[in-house]
Amino acid sequence: MDPEEREDEEQRRLEFELAKPKEGNFLKRRFFRLLQRNPESGKSNLNAFISLLVLFLVYVLNQADRLVLAVVLPDGMRCDSNKTQDCNVVNQTTSNSSSSSSACSPGDCIDVSETGQGLLTGPAFTVVYVLAGIPLAWFSDKKSRLAVLVIGITFWSLMVLLTGFVKNFWELLLARIGLGLGEATCNPVAYSLISDLFLPENRATALSAYSFGIYLGGATGYAFGALNQAVCWRWLFRSLGIVGFLMVFVVLLIIRDPGQQKDDTVKTIKPQKSDYTLKETAWHLVTCPPYLLLLLAGSVRNLPGYAIGGWLATFYKRDLDQDSEVYGRNVAIIVAIGGICGAAIGGFLSDRLGKKRPEAKAYVIAVSQILAAPTIIGTLLASNAHVSYFLLFTAYITAETWVGVAAAIVQDVCMPAIRSQASAVYIAVITIVGGFGPLVISSLLESSNDTLFGKCNKGVRNALVIIAPTFYVSSALLFIVVGFALKRQQAVMREEERTYLANATDENDELTEKEKSISLDSSGGNTHF
Template sequence: MSDKDSGSAIYPPVKSGWFLVVMLTIAYIFSFIDRYILGLLIEPIKADLGLTDEQIGWVIGPAFAIFYATMGLPLGWLVDRSKRTWIVAAGIFVWSLATAVSGLAKSFWHLFVARMMVGVGEATLSPSAMSMIADSFPPEKRGKPISVYVAALSLGSGIASLIGGAVLIWAKTTPSVSVPLFGALAPWQLTFFAVGFPGIFLGLIFFFLKEPPRQVAELDSDLEGNNIRDALTYVSRRAGTYGTFISMAAVMAIIAYSQGFLPATFERTWAWPAEKYALINGVALLIFGPATVFITGIISDRWTQSGIADAPLRLMIVGFLIMLPTAILPMFMPSPEIAYAILCLNTVGIAMISGMAITALLAITPGQIRGQVVALYYMAISMAGLFLGPSTVGILSTRVFGEDNIRFAMATLPVVYGIVPLLCIPLAIRFYRRQLDHMLRQRDS
């Protein structure tokens, strides 16, 4: 049977909705493996290409963000009008091929351009995914499916970490491997090939998937249409609501993307080899990340069904209050074991924000501009996270503290970017509840 929401919205069968969620989650896992793997290969890439921490910061962050962020809005416009499964299929093909090509990089600029194209492909996924998930489940039942999708962040990071750890161990005994057509390749180059090419076949599957019908019940009388100008006008008139709300998610992205430097930080500070960090981190991410988003999603749905309409925002704020101190304290611990134990709590905070932020956003966003607003959200947090996260750590490490003291750069970043959103939490609650009341009135009218 189909689920029915208030109003005239009729949702697809539950099994169909969950099958789509599973496929989108698999795609998200692939995307995050391709995105995350570079951070685990920093030291061999630096050695082979002669790069500095600052250059690595630019490759991890801005190179990926240039198109991942800026393509978001036009892709969101396309999501609101075109076949979303085909958009996802094309995106998977582009980012997978670009990841594989990263393994052929011979210089900083080769790697920079390849990472740009990874960003182009990955920009298609989340706006399409959130649009289709919202069209598959009513508002009071979206917490769990969105949490499943967002769990891919931890799953992808964990799998990438395990792969990276295995490759680093292998690299110590195998300096290079000869590959037909490409000649001798270092283990880090083969890693990009291994994680990139399988995604091409996943992209083909999405060309044949059926997408859910677009819902028309969640509309807003304040909107005349659903083009880019309408979406921008709607958001700008509610700048306080979206600004204070998204600022917390932006800090989460800044901290999360800066953690691409954690393997190097543990190696330089506590002499943990990168492969040891990668293997421990992989297991921990696979345990703490998915468990957190699943539990938080269940709590969010139960609270929402019991009448707490702003439940996702409340849980998001709890995650923010966990995340901020646990990003700073590990860098001053006397041992790597204690430092990493605190970072496990940081993973919990990041996972809570990742899952609840998008759930909260969907609750205050009209259906006819959902794809574009979700794209704006990802554009905002991606620009913040990718431009400010890795590059800030890289610059502070190379120019201020010295590359042997990279931990101080890691500890400084959350303080610099987290204080203002922390102080604005009361405003975020007030603005969000006002917009939520507006949306509830629209649905009841």
């Protein structure tokens, strides 16, 4: 750096120090830091913030595209979605009848069984999404990340558009598999771009802001489903597909790949060996009890989440006789506000309590899931829809505290050099297991127990009320075990540290004695000479 450039950099730093707010609320200070000028490049982070906003919108679209199917299936897309749930009514419509609740023309529906719905909203998407995400993440690191993202958005938008033209279950299944393949490009590329667009001290804030797209995207999916009363479900998918194509142009116009940025913070925290083989990484993970327990606890907790996501709209349609316009609007608000509040509360409590006791993070999750169990039971058993919606809101606030906290525990228990790989394995495992949640519900509905799970006997309600709270409480117990494992790991680490320091002190003392002996010998020899 020549003297003139050094002077400019010092001037930029001085301007930043003088301009930043010394006082003010926390959000104001964090927002200012997020927009601060990058001292290395001299460029304002306003460009990075705009890029983050675009990536956030992409993520919202990503979540909406995957969720809208579960919203419209029970209200017009399935041919039997208008069947009455009153067992005393004799003249039920046949499975090929049209749904009067849909704006489509008569007979414009898809024959989908209970198992088919569970497959479409679960494994057909999640398994492909996870398996494709691993090689796509590797490819995006080797090639142009922006190109991978653009191709991914284009492909999954095409799949959403084609969903609006399907004629049978198998075409819908293929479109759903294609959706999983395309959407698998989103998170790996977005995480990588955000990490390079923002300074190290701002990355956590930027990534947290991006992750809120989960809840706003889910809310958008429910909101689109609410339009099913006025617009045929086919046009909902077609519209989302067109929005996706427009998003491609926005990405190309605004986002610029900054390239792989130099990160000095990584060098200071990594151990001497920073490049582990696959075998070494696998060995570190399988010999870390807190990590293995976290995989189990996260998988158990994720299964009811996917089950509720895949069947909640069907529950409100069948069991509480709520049309998509009503439950779509209400659940959209609940998911957006309740989900974001729950995630924020979980992060705040775990950070405050986990400063001195890392195991407290796991206990925060455990307590939240125990509190969530009765609220989700009330949501499902309430005979009044308004009461059910209120309890669902409280359930979201309590139940959704776990996602970010569990991800933070992964970072806590793994060495810096393998954290990315550990996170990738964790996400893959809990997503694959969780993706079978909707299929578990459909399996119960297809069982021979018509008294408990029959369509005329609140089958969806009974299936969800068995699965969701049971797995909530089970995961809470497992997270308590994770807490104990974290506490034990901390104790072992402290003991190893004490042993290491004691040995180092002994070695230094021995070395000092040897140096003194050599010095005395040398001194004595010189005197004798």
